[in-house]
Amino acid sequence: MLVKVYGSAVFGVEATTITVEVDVNKGVGYHLVGLPDNAIKESNYRIASALQNNEYKIPGKKITINMAPADLRKEGSAYDITLAVGILAASNQIKAENLHEYIIMGELSLDGSLQPIKGALPIAIKAREEGFKYFILPKENAKEAAIVNDMEVFGVENIKEVIDYFDGNGTLEPTIVNTRDEFYKNLDFPEFDFSDVKGQESIKRCMEIAAAGGHNIILIGPPGSGKTMLAKRLPSILPPMTLYEALETTKIHSVVGRVKDVGLLSQRPFRSPHHTISDVALVGGGTYPQPGEISLSHNGVLFLDELPEFKRSVLEVMRQPLEDREVTISRARFTVTYPSSFMLVASMNPSPGGYFNDPDAPVASSPAEMQRYLSKISGPLLDRIDIHIEVNPVPFEKLSSNQKAESSVEIRKRVTAAREIQTKRFEDLPNVHYNAQMNTKQIRKYCQLDTASLELLKTAMERLNLSARAYDRILKVARTIADLDNSENVVGHHISEAIQYRSLDRDGWLG
Structure with missing residues (x-):
């Protein structure tokens, strides 16, 4: 008897429906075709034990299984229960009515219990698009898949529940998730808050500007000055994610199996990879491509601590994603694209010893050592970082002060108001x-300066030896400062403040 059961394969962040055709006929043998990988080829051992331990068995006949489309590579152990249900239905051990309405996915243990799978959310989205009414999957993934409405999601713990359900001897309870309630419930509770940071008012102001305009930022300062502490708190002042952004972010994290019982992600991601990371781990890829750290930080923050310690090749592969806000990975047979619209926050010591031009510093570095250290970061990469700011150590008086600093919630209100101005400005683009996404043409249109402001910028560039690449960056940052002031035009004090945030372009840093 021939039976068709349906599963799904994930490529990039999108799913493709897989038709599993199971034919049980006269003869002997077990034949699995359709480009399965080793994990799927080994499934017959798991299926045999799981069925035997639940008083069923693989029939002693010729079993032919085709996973269509046959020219598409299938990988992973998530097809175990799909194949098991197909074998049971084709051998008349269970009723096979309405199987065409179900997507069934899950990895089997030898006792028949189900292990969680990756990519449940994109699979559920694709299943709804193609008109499937039900999705059976492991209980740990049910909440994640139930984000998708207009489809019943059944979370199960054991294959026996699925068998009893199809035989009519039991029922399965659909998992219900109110997506909007779930999303808005956890929106305003950041783990880290700016009220914890003592002093550093100028740096907080800088972080506020970066958050308001989506600008990439680099913090330069000696050890213990608070660079990491400030960076970890940046997501708490970014505008709350929209429902669309939350779904997009959850899809990426679902593909690598990081969601499970969480359901919909409501906090912006913060990723902080170690400096020993490889370029593939950062941008994504591999034999079977997976999203990298820059895609996992999509709609959030990517923090690179001690930037010069990263391998130069690793930093250089970020140049294209920073510009295009997506990563394209090409293989001979297919191409996948991962979104990667993130804010880059980097930190670094000003020298190998950690201190810059400080006569009292415990470790001194020669000018040649400093230049060699700083030159590890290429000009084209720095060109994509709008704000450079020096972070000085906090004096004891401020560290020991009991005065409460401004909270992230208060800063976020100003940032959100500035972002709303920008959303309205760019609604036709x-x-x-x-602001950080503006190109040269848009900068000329939205950052027009009066004569006095233009003269100020000219003087600053000449006196401070600012490079040509700093010009557009200063205008972008000045536009964001004007938005925070609710000012329609960019004026002199906006320009003068923006000029302060180009430390690495000044003579004496990188030349």
């Missing part, structure tokens, strides 16, 4: 949502 499909690929521009905030």
